[in-house]
Amino acid sequence: MTSLPASAAPCSCACSCEPSETEMFARLDEVISEYREKPGGLIPALQTAQSVFGYLPETVIRRIAEGFGKTVSEVAGVVTFYSFFTLHPRGKYLVRVCLGTACYVRGGKDVLDAFKKKLQIEVGETTPDRQFSLEVGRCFGACGMAPVVMVNDTVYQRVKPARVGEMVNQIVAGAVVAASEKEHT
Amino acid sequence: MLNVTVNTQKIQVPEGSTILQAARQMGVSIPTLCNLEKREAIGACRVCLVEVEGARILQAACSTPVHEGMVVRTHSAQARAARRQVVEMLLSEHDGNCPTCDRSGDCELRALAEEMGVSQVPFEGMRAKPHIDDSTPALVRDNSKCIKCRRCVTVCSEVQGVGALFPQGRGFQTVIGPAFTRDLAEVACVQCGQCAAVCPVGAIVEKSCIPQVWKAIENPHLHVVVQTAPAIRAALGECFGYEPGTRVTGKMAAALRRLGFDGVFDTNFTADLTILEEGTELLTRLKTALVDKQPVALPMFTSCSPGWINFAEFYFPQFLPNISTCKSPQQMFGAVAKSYYAQKIGRKPEEIVVVSVMPCTAKKFEAQRPEMESHGVRDVDYVLTTRELAKMIKEAGIDFRALPDEPMDAPLGLSSGAADIFANTGGVMEAALRTAYEIVTGRELPVANLHVSAIAGLAGVKEAALTITGTKPEWNFLEGVELKVAVSHGLGNTRRLLEHIKAHGSPYHFIEVMTCPGGCIGGGGQPRFTDDAVRLKRIGAIYSEDESKKMRKSHENPDVQKLYTEFLGKPLGEKSHHLLHTKYAHKAK
Numbered sequence: 001m002t003s004l005p006a007s008a009a010p011c012s013c014a015c016s017c018e019p020s021e022t023e024m025f026a027r028l029d030e031v032i033s034e035y036r037e038k039p040g041g042l043i044p045a046l047q048t049a050q051s052v053f054g055y056l057p058e059t060v061i062r063r064i065a066e067g068f069g070k071t072v073s074e075v076a077g078v079v080t081f082y083s084f085f086t087l088h089p090r091g092k093y094l095v096r097v098c099l100g101t102a103c104y105v106r107g108g109k110d111v112l113d114a115f116k117k118k119l120q121i122e123v124g125e126t127t128p129d130r131q132f133s134l135e136v137g138r139c140f141g142a143c144g145m146a147p148v149v150m151v152n153d154t155v156y157q158r159v160k161p162a163r164v165g166e167m168v169n170q171i172v173a174g175a176v177v178a179a180s181e182k183e184h185t
Numbered sequence: 186m187l188n189v190t191v192n193t194q195k196i197q198v199p200e201g202s203t204i205l206q207a208a209r210q211m212g213v214s215i216p217t218l219c220n221l222e223k224r225e226a227i228g229a230c231r232v233c234l235v236e237v238e239g240a241r242i243l244q245a246a247c248s249t250p251v252h253e254g255m256v257v258r259t260h261s262a263q264a265r266a267a268r269r270q271v272v273e274m275l276l277s278e279h280d281g282n283c284p285t286c287d288r289s290g291d292c293e294l295r296a297l298a299e300e301m302g303v304s305q306v307p308f309e310g311m312r313a314k315p316h317i318d319d320s321t322p323a324l325v326r327d328n329s330k331c332i333k334c335r336r337c338v339t340v341c342s343e344v345q346g347v348g349a350l351f352p353q354g355r356g357f358q359t360v361i362g363p364a365f366t367r368d369l370a371e372v373a374c375v376q377c378g379q380c381a382a383v384c385p386v387g388a389i390v391e392k393s394c395i396p397q398v399w400k401a402i403e404n405p406h407l408h409v410v411v412q413t414a415p416a417i418r419a420a421l422g423e424c425f426g427y428e429p430g431t432r433v434t435g436k437m438a439a440a441l442r443r444l445g446f447d448g449v450f451d452t453n454f455t456a457d458l459t460i461l462e463e464g465t466e467l468l469t470r471l472k473t474a475l476v477d478k479q480p481v482a483l484p485m486f487t488s489c490s491p492g493w494i495n496f497a498e499f500y501f502p503q504f505l506p507n508i509s510t511c512k513s514p515q516q517m518f519g520a521v522a523k524s525y526y527a528q529k530i531g532r533k534p535e536e537i538v539v540v541s542v543m544p545c546t547a548k549k550f551e552a553q554r555p556e557m558e559s560h561g562v563r564d565v566d567y568v569l570t571t572r573e574l575a576k577m578i579k580e581a582g583i584d585f586r587a588l589p590d591e592p593m594d595a596p597l598g599l600s601s602g603a604a605d606i607f608a609n610t611g612g613v614m615e616a617a618l619r620t621a622y623e624i625v626t627g628r629e630l631p632v633a634n635l636h637v638s639a640i641a642g643l644a645g646v647k648e649a650a651l652t653i654t655g656t657k658p659e660w661n662f663l664e665g666v667e668l669k670v671a672v673s674h675g676l677g678n679t680r681r682l683l684e685h686i687k688a689h690g691s692p693y694h695f696i697e698v699m700t701c702p703g704g705c706i707g708g709g710g711q712p713r714f715t716d717d718a719v720r721l722k723r724i725g726a727i728y729s730e731d732e733s734k735k736m737r738k739s740h741e742n743p744d745v746q747k748l749y750t751e752f753l754g755k756p757l758g759e760k761s762h763h764l765l766h767t768k769y770a771h772k773a774k
Contacts, residue, residue, distance in 0.1 A: 058365060071348030072774075073372070076364030080354045087365070 019052075027052050028060060032067035042068055042078060046085060055086045083138060090133040091126045092178045093171055095119075098148045100139030107161070108147040112136065114164035115149075131172065151176045190256045204235055204246035204257055215259050216268065216297050218275075218385045219334035220247045222716045224343060230334045231271045232297065236261045243267050269301045276303065277310030278357075279386070280329035288387035291713050294332060295386075311357060318362070320370035322553045323546040324381055324389055328360050331388035337361060337380035344702060346677035347496070349374040361388075373499040373774040375676065377492035377700045378546030378570075378709020391546045391710055394567040395577055401538045401567070402445040408530070409538040410448035411441050412518045412597070415456060416544040416608035416705035417571050419726040423712040423719075424575030425585040430722030432730055435590020440578045441542075442591060448526075451593045452541065453600030455517040456607045456616070458748065459489065460739035462765055463511045464621045465756035467695055468660075476662045482506035484671075484686075484693040487613050489513045491551035492700030492709075494769060496676050501683050502771035510766040512564075514607065515541050515548055516557050518597065519564030520764040525752045526597060534562045541568045544608070544708030547700065556767055570710025599744045602635075602731030609724045610674035610704035611640035611647060614697040618651065618670070619738045625653060625660040635737055636728070643703060643717060645678035646671060648693070670695045675702040 019027075031048045035041030045064060050056050056079050065075040079085040097103075097112040112134075116122060119132050126133040142148045145157030149167075154176045156167065186197040191208050198207040203226065208215050219230040226248035233246040238256035243264060251257075258264060276298060283289045315329040335352065338361060342348040349372050353360050363372040381389040401409045422433040441449045466485065473481040488494060488509040497504055512520065518541070523534040541548060545568075551557065552565040569577070578585055592598070603619050606612030615637045622630040629635070639649040648671045656664045671693045673679045679698050686693075701707045703720035706727060731737060739745065753760045 061364070071342065071351065071364075073348055073351035073353075073362075073364040074342070077351035077353050081352070083355075 024052050025063070028063060029067075032064060036068050042070070042075070043082075046075075046079060050085060055089045057087070061087075083135060086133075086135075088124075089126065089130070091130050093131060093151050093176055094133045094135060096135045096137040096140075096150045098137040098140055098142075098146070098150070100137070100143065100146075102143035103139075103147040106146040110161045111147050111149060111159050111164065114161035115168075118165050118168050132168070153177065187251055187253045187255075189251045189254075192257070192259060198251055202251050204237070204244065204249050204251055204255075204259075205233060207251050208235075208246065208257070208259055213259055215246045216300070217247055218293055218297065218332065219336055221336055221339055221383060224339050227335045227339060230275070230332065232268055232275075234264055234267045234271065235259045236264045265301070269303060272298055272301055272303055273306050274308060274310065275332050276306045277308040278312060279332060280312065280315065280327070286330070286387040287390040287393070288384075292387060293385035293714075313357075313360075316360075316366075318368040319392060320368035321374065321376055321392070321550060323376035323392060323549045324369060324374075324378060325392050326362065326369065326389050327387065328362065330386050331361055332386055333359055333361055334385060335361065336383040336385065337389060340379045340383050344675055344677050345375070345377060345379055345700075346680040347373065347375055347377075350380060373772070375492040375495035375499070375700065376547045376550045377676070379701060380709075381546060382707075382709045382711065382713060382715060391570050391573065392549060393573055394540075394549070394569055395573055395580075398540050398567050398569060398577070401540070406536065407538050408447045408532050408536055409445075409540060410450055410522055410526070410597075411446040411540045411542065412450045412452045412455075412515070412522075413437060413441070413542045413574075414452045414515065414544055414548075414608070414705060415605050415612075415727065416708060416711070416723070417542050417574070418605075418730065419608060419706055419723040420544065420571055420711045421575060424572065425578075427586075428722070429719040430726040432726045433585075434730065435592070436585060436588040438593050439588040439591040440574075440583055440585055443583050443588075444577060444581055446540070448522075448597070449591075449594045450518070450522070450597040451600050451604075452514045452518055452543075453604035453607070454597045454742070454744065455514040455521060456604035457601050457739035457742040457745045458517055458521070458765070459511055459514050459607075459613075460603060460616050460620050461745065461749075461756045462517075462761060463487070463509050464617050464624065464739075466509055466511065467617070468621060468624070469757065471666075471694065472662065475666070484691050484696050485509055487695075487697045488767075489607065489613055490547075490698060490700045490705075491545070492547040492676065493679065493698045495547065495550070495772075496679065496700070498769055498772040499774055500680070503687075504683065505769045505771065508769055510768065512557070512765055512767045513548075513551060514604075515543060515568075516551065516564045516767070517765050519552075519557075519566075520559055521748065522597060523562055523564065524559065524764060525748060528752075529596065534560070538566045539564065541565050542571065542574045543568050544571050544705045544711045545701075546570060546709045548710075559764055571708075572710060572712060575712070596744050596747070599742060601739050601742050602734040602737035603739045604742075605727055605731040605734070608705045608727045609641070610643070610699050610702075611637070611672045611697065612704060612727070613699075614640055614649075614670055614672050614695065616739055617695070618668075620740045622651070622653070623738065623740065625657065625663055626655050627657050628655065634732070640670065640672040640697075641724075641728075643720060645675060646673045646682050648672070668695070669693045670697070672697045674699040674704050674707075676700055 035045040061075050065072045099108045149156040149159045196211050215233045217233040219227040228248040234243040235246045236258040237244045313329050318326040338350050341350045418434040422431040438449050470481050473479045486508045488511050519539040522539050523537050527534050549568040552568050557564045603616035619630050640647045651668045653663045653666050673682045706723035707715050707720045
């Protein structure tokens with residue numbers, strides 16, 4: 001999903017529409033009580049929270065900080081340290097271009113530039129139609145296939161800058177599972 | 186014990202010691218810009234690299250534990266070259282406008298570069314995008330000077346239990362600051378300034394009032410009076426080369442007179458006044474509880490320390506009714522100067538300017554609280570830290586060490602020894618006990634040399650109990666009561682005490698809280714660098730100042746007595762209520 005639904009009323013139908021804010025916060029409280037006592041539980045709690053909300057808004061970070069007995073500055077510090085976490089809503093498709101060492105030397109930077117040009121956005125930004133967000137990855141553990149690009153959970157290997165335009169068209173046409181579809185299953 | 190060789194010397198050190206501790210034990214100095222006494226090694230600055238025999242690479246002395254038979258070379262050519270390169274790299278990112286920096290006089294990075302003989306910076310590093318946060322009245326943050334050592338983070342979260350600061354972001358883009366790159370005024374920062382006290386460079390400093398104070402002094406239409414907090418006299422000398430713990434009360438008064446203040450007065454005077462108001466308030470609360478059997482907020486907490494007030498307003502609103510309604514001595518002084526003193530000298534309150542010299546940055550915030558005024562006239566106009574006063578003295582070309590000892594002016598300059606000890610952790614409580622016990626029993630507090638030793642010193646939370654016997658008739662409801670008191674300093678200790686009280690209730694009647702470790706002598710506005718050795722020396726100086734006086738109890742102060750007979754009436758009276766008392770409110774985090 002790309003943004004918080006305006007309505008706070010719980011979804012009572014059995015359809016596949018997005019969960020309401022109330023439902024998401026109820027899930028968040030479950031996540032907090034599941035992880036709060038576990039050593040190193042903050043990171044998995046943040047990961048789960050991000051998958052529920054699509055990003056980590058300030059209200060969620062505050063709730064997690066309170067639940068974990070940590071300061072907001074510390075939790076925000078952890079969130080901003082890891083490139084996986086985002087404070088802003090992301091697009092339907094999150095494009096992460098790896099710039100780890102192997103990908104970098106095999107042209108990851110050129111691939112990134114091609115995405116910037118095609119999508120007309122900078123790293124960390126989302127297209128105005130909320131379709132694509134662009135991020136830099138720091139190694140996905142697939143160095144043998146460098147340069148690697150991940151779009152949501154789909155890995156693209158040995159990406160050539162010239163292929164980026166075609167890739168984007170394929171993604172829009174359904175080659176990748178969209179974020180909102182994945183989270184609700 | 187472990188056998189270690191540092192350079193050519195062999196020594197034995199306790200297991201678990203770090204190389205840095207071992208070296209210090211034998212008087213070898215290894216530079217560090219991030220290490221903090223009694224705190225786990227931060228290991229961020231990398232300035233303490235040393236050579237360890239058998240190790241593949243240089244080791245950070247602060248975070249490497251020694252092992253049996255370890256051979257360390259602290260100042261080998263390789264270690265010196267590496268440390269120098271670390272400093273050069275820090276300098277390459279650092280906004281090094283030293284001549285215009287507040288810290289040019291006591292910057293640890295500048296001193297280290299000089300010590301290492303760094304004459305040029307061979308790297309052209311990227312510089313952080315400058316952002317100046319001057320959102321609070323107390324502090325200014327400049328991230329282009331920050332070297333990301335994280336001392337402020339450690340002190341804010343571990344020592345003060347506040348946690349307003351944390352590294353945000355990653356790598357070169359890291360900013361040490363509040364969440365979501367907010368400014369300090371937008372978060373639950375108590376403005377105690379302990380961050381500014383430990384910062385090795387000029388990245389966090391107090392917001393200066395020096396220009397405004399000069400302007401007021403130089404305005405012939407204004408009558409500018411100055412008050413100095415008890416803690417200044419035990420620390421100001423450090424800015425002029427005196428050993429920590431040197432008392433400079435007389436020279437300080439002489440310097441203030443030469444700076445051009447029209448009245449050289451003492452916050453100590455209103456510390457004595459505070460004891461009368463706050464002591465009466467405590468006895469009144471006890472009477473309400475014990476005689477009238479009415480619900481009343483006990484234990485009562487002291488209210489002198491503005492960082493503590495902020496802390497309670499942010500984090501422990503349930504205890505706000507327990508905090509004494511007394512304004513702090515700083516604010517009482519302003520209120521008295523602009524009413525009683527103004528009348529005495531025939532000046533309008535608005536023609537009087539009150540300047541405070543405080544060991545504290547939160548006092549700058551306190552002076553600006555909207556309620557700290559009477560009839561639209563601010564109680565206190567400008568607050569200088571101890572460090573700022575030293576700068577003014579230097580700027581005025583005053584040879585501080587050559588000054589004679591001079592007294593404070595009347596009528597707001599006379600004080601008891603009980604007022605002096607407001608500077609130390611446990612001091613406000615001891616001062617209150619000296620007076621309250623004597624009011625209730627007619628006899629002197631029955632402890633050696635008037636010191637309640639159980640609540641003195643640097644333990645984090647201290648307590649004492651005192652059984653009251655032989656009461657005067659009007660206080661006989663206190664006969665046989667065991668008065669229980671507690672003292673905490675450092676907000677981390679205070680948080681633990683309050684959490685304990687929340688969970689288990691309080692056996693105490695009265696609790697003293699001081700924001701900073703050691704009390705005001707360790708305040709965020711004091712000369713750098715304050716460690717426990719310095720704290721103890723300043724504490725000792727304050728106790729000897731107290732003991733040097735004949736008058737050691739607040740209620741004996743004749744000028745305070747005169748203030749009541751001529752002007753205020755009685756403690757907690759109508760005028761006191763209006764001028765000397767205040768209220769608190771819950772602040773959202």
